[in-house]
Amino acid sequence: MARREAPQAYRRIQALMAARLAQQVLQVWRELMNPAKIDASWPAVRAALAPIVQQAREQSAALAQSSYLAARGDAGLPDDGFRPEGPLPLLVDRLEAALDVTGPVEFKRAIAAGKAPQQAMDAAAVRMVGSTQYLALEGGRQAMQRSIAADPQATGWSRVTDADPCAWCAMLASRGPVYKSAQTAGDPRQGGNRYHDHCACQAWPAFTHDEPFIGIAENLYDDWLRETRGRGGKHAVNAFRRWWESEGRAAYAAPARS
Known part of the structure; x- marks a missing residue:
């Protein structure tokens, strides 16, 4: 791939991964969440979402690492043994807090603001997609930034x-x-x-x-x-x-x- 084309190609692939994650998150939210029993149905939803986000984060990081090595090669750098850094671990407490805030908390906030249950479900879904995509793509972004910081050639x-x-x-x-x-x-x-x-x-x-x-x-x-x-x-x-x-x-x- 031409060196000038590689950055946008990398961005597009990460965006496609984020889009797939959004589809998975929405499917879980719509199939498992019961707007009439938010508190009762939420634990199962959160349990289903957490591994999906973690897996997407790992995929984003792996893509960043392989793309970083490819960028080094495209720049004409020799293989000097440098290996890209990985992202920081996504702590369970942080992931669950993000899901809680953008799931049942956002739903209840929308209901309190006068929205119908379906409107509240949709509002929470938008926020949840944004939050889970952020956490997933953070894997690749951290891997890239940490590799740049650690690489003497960068x-x-x-x-x-x-x-x-x-x-x-x-x-x-x-x-x-x-x-x-x-x-x-x-x-x-x-x-x-x-x-x-x-x-x-x-x-x-x-x-x-x-x-x-x-x-x-x-x-x-x-x-x-x-x-x-x-x-x-x-x-x-x-x-x-x-x-x-x-x-x-x-x-x-x-x-x-x-």
Whole structure:
């Protein structure tokens, strides 16, 4: 695979894995959850969901590790024995708490807000899908970031997004390659390794100090400079967000920019 195509191909495969997870989560939620007996039916739902999320997390991490080695090879690096890092363990308490909050707690919150039972089921399902995808994709994201940090040959990383990111992700992608030795004080576009529910972004390793921008990042960089000229800190962030939400996002979704 061409080196310039690999980051987006990697992101798409991770997105497909997340989509499969969403289907599994929704199937369990709809088949096992009884909206008339939330507390009684929830333990079985949670017990069915937990291994599904753990397995997806392992698959995401394995893909990140194999892709990292492939990226090293595409960069022309010799096999020096480096092996990619794995993600941190997903603690059971953290997983169960995430499921509880986005499952029965969200359902009850929606009911208290006046929603019908089916509407509450749907609202909880959306939140649960976002949360479980986050935990699963975190496996690959952590494996990639930890490998970049541990690899003496890696110079940094780029944030790879799809063609329709939110304002926050578009802003972070606009930085292009971020180098481990770079001085970034004062740049409001920090937090490049932060993600959110329903986020499609991934990190991709850099092995030189003249890495190309990936996907739409180069155009985003020009947009960032134009929209934030004369501003700094949160004022720059807010200016870019306003532009993205008013016209930027629509422009990138158009056929000419997609």
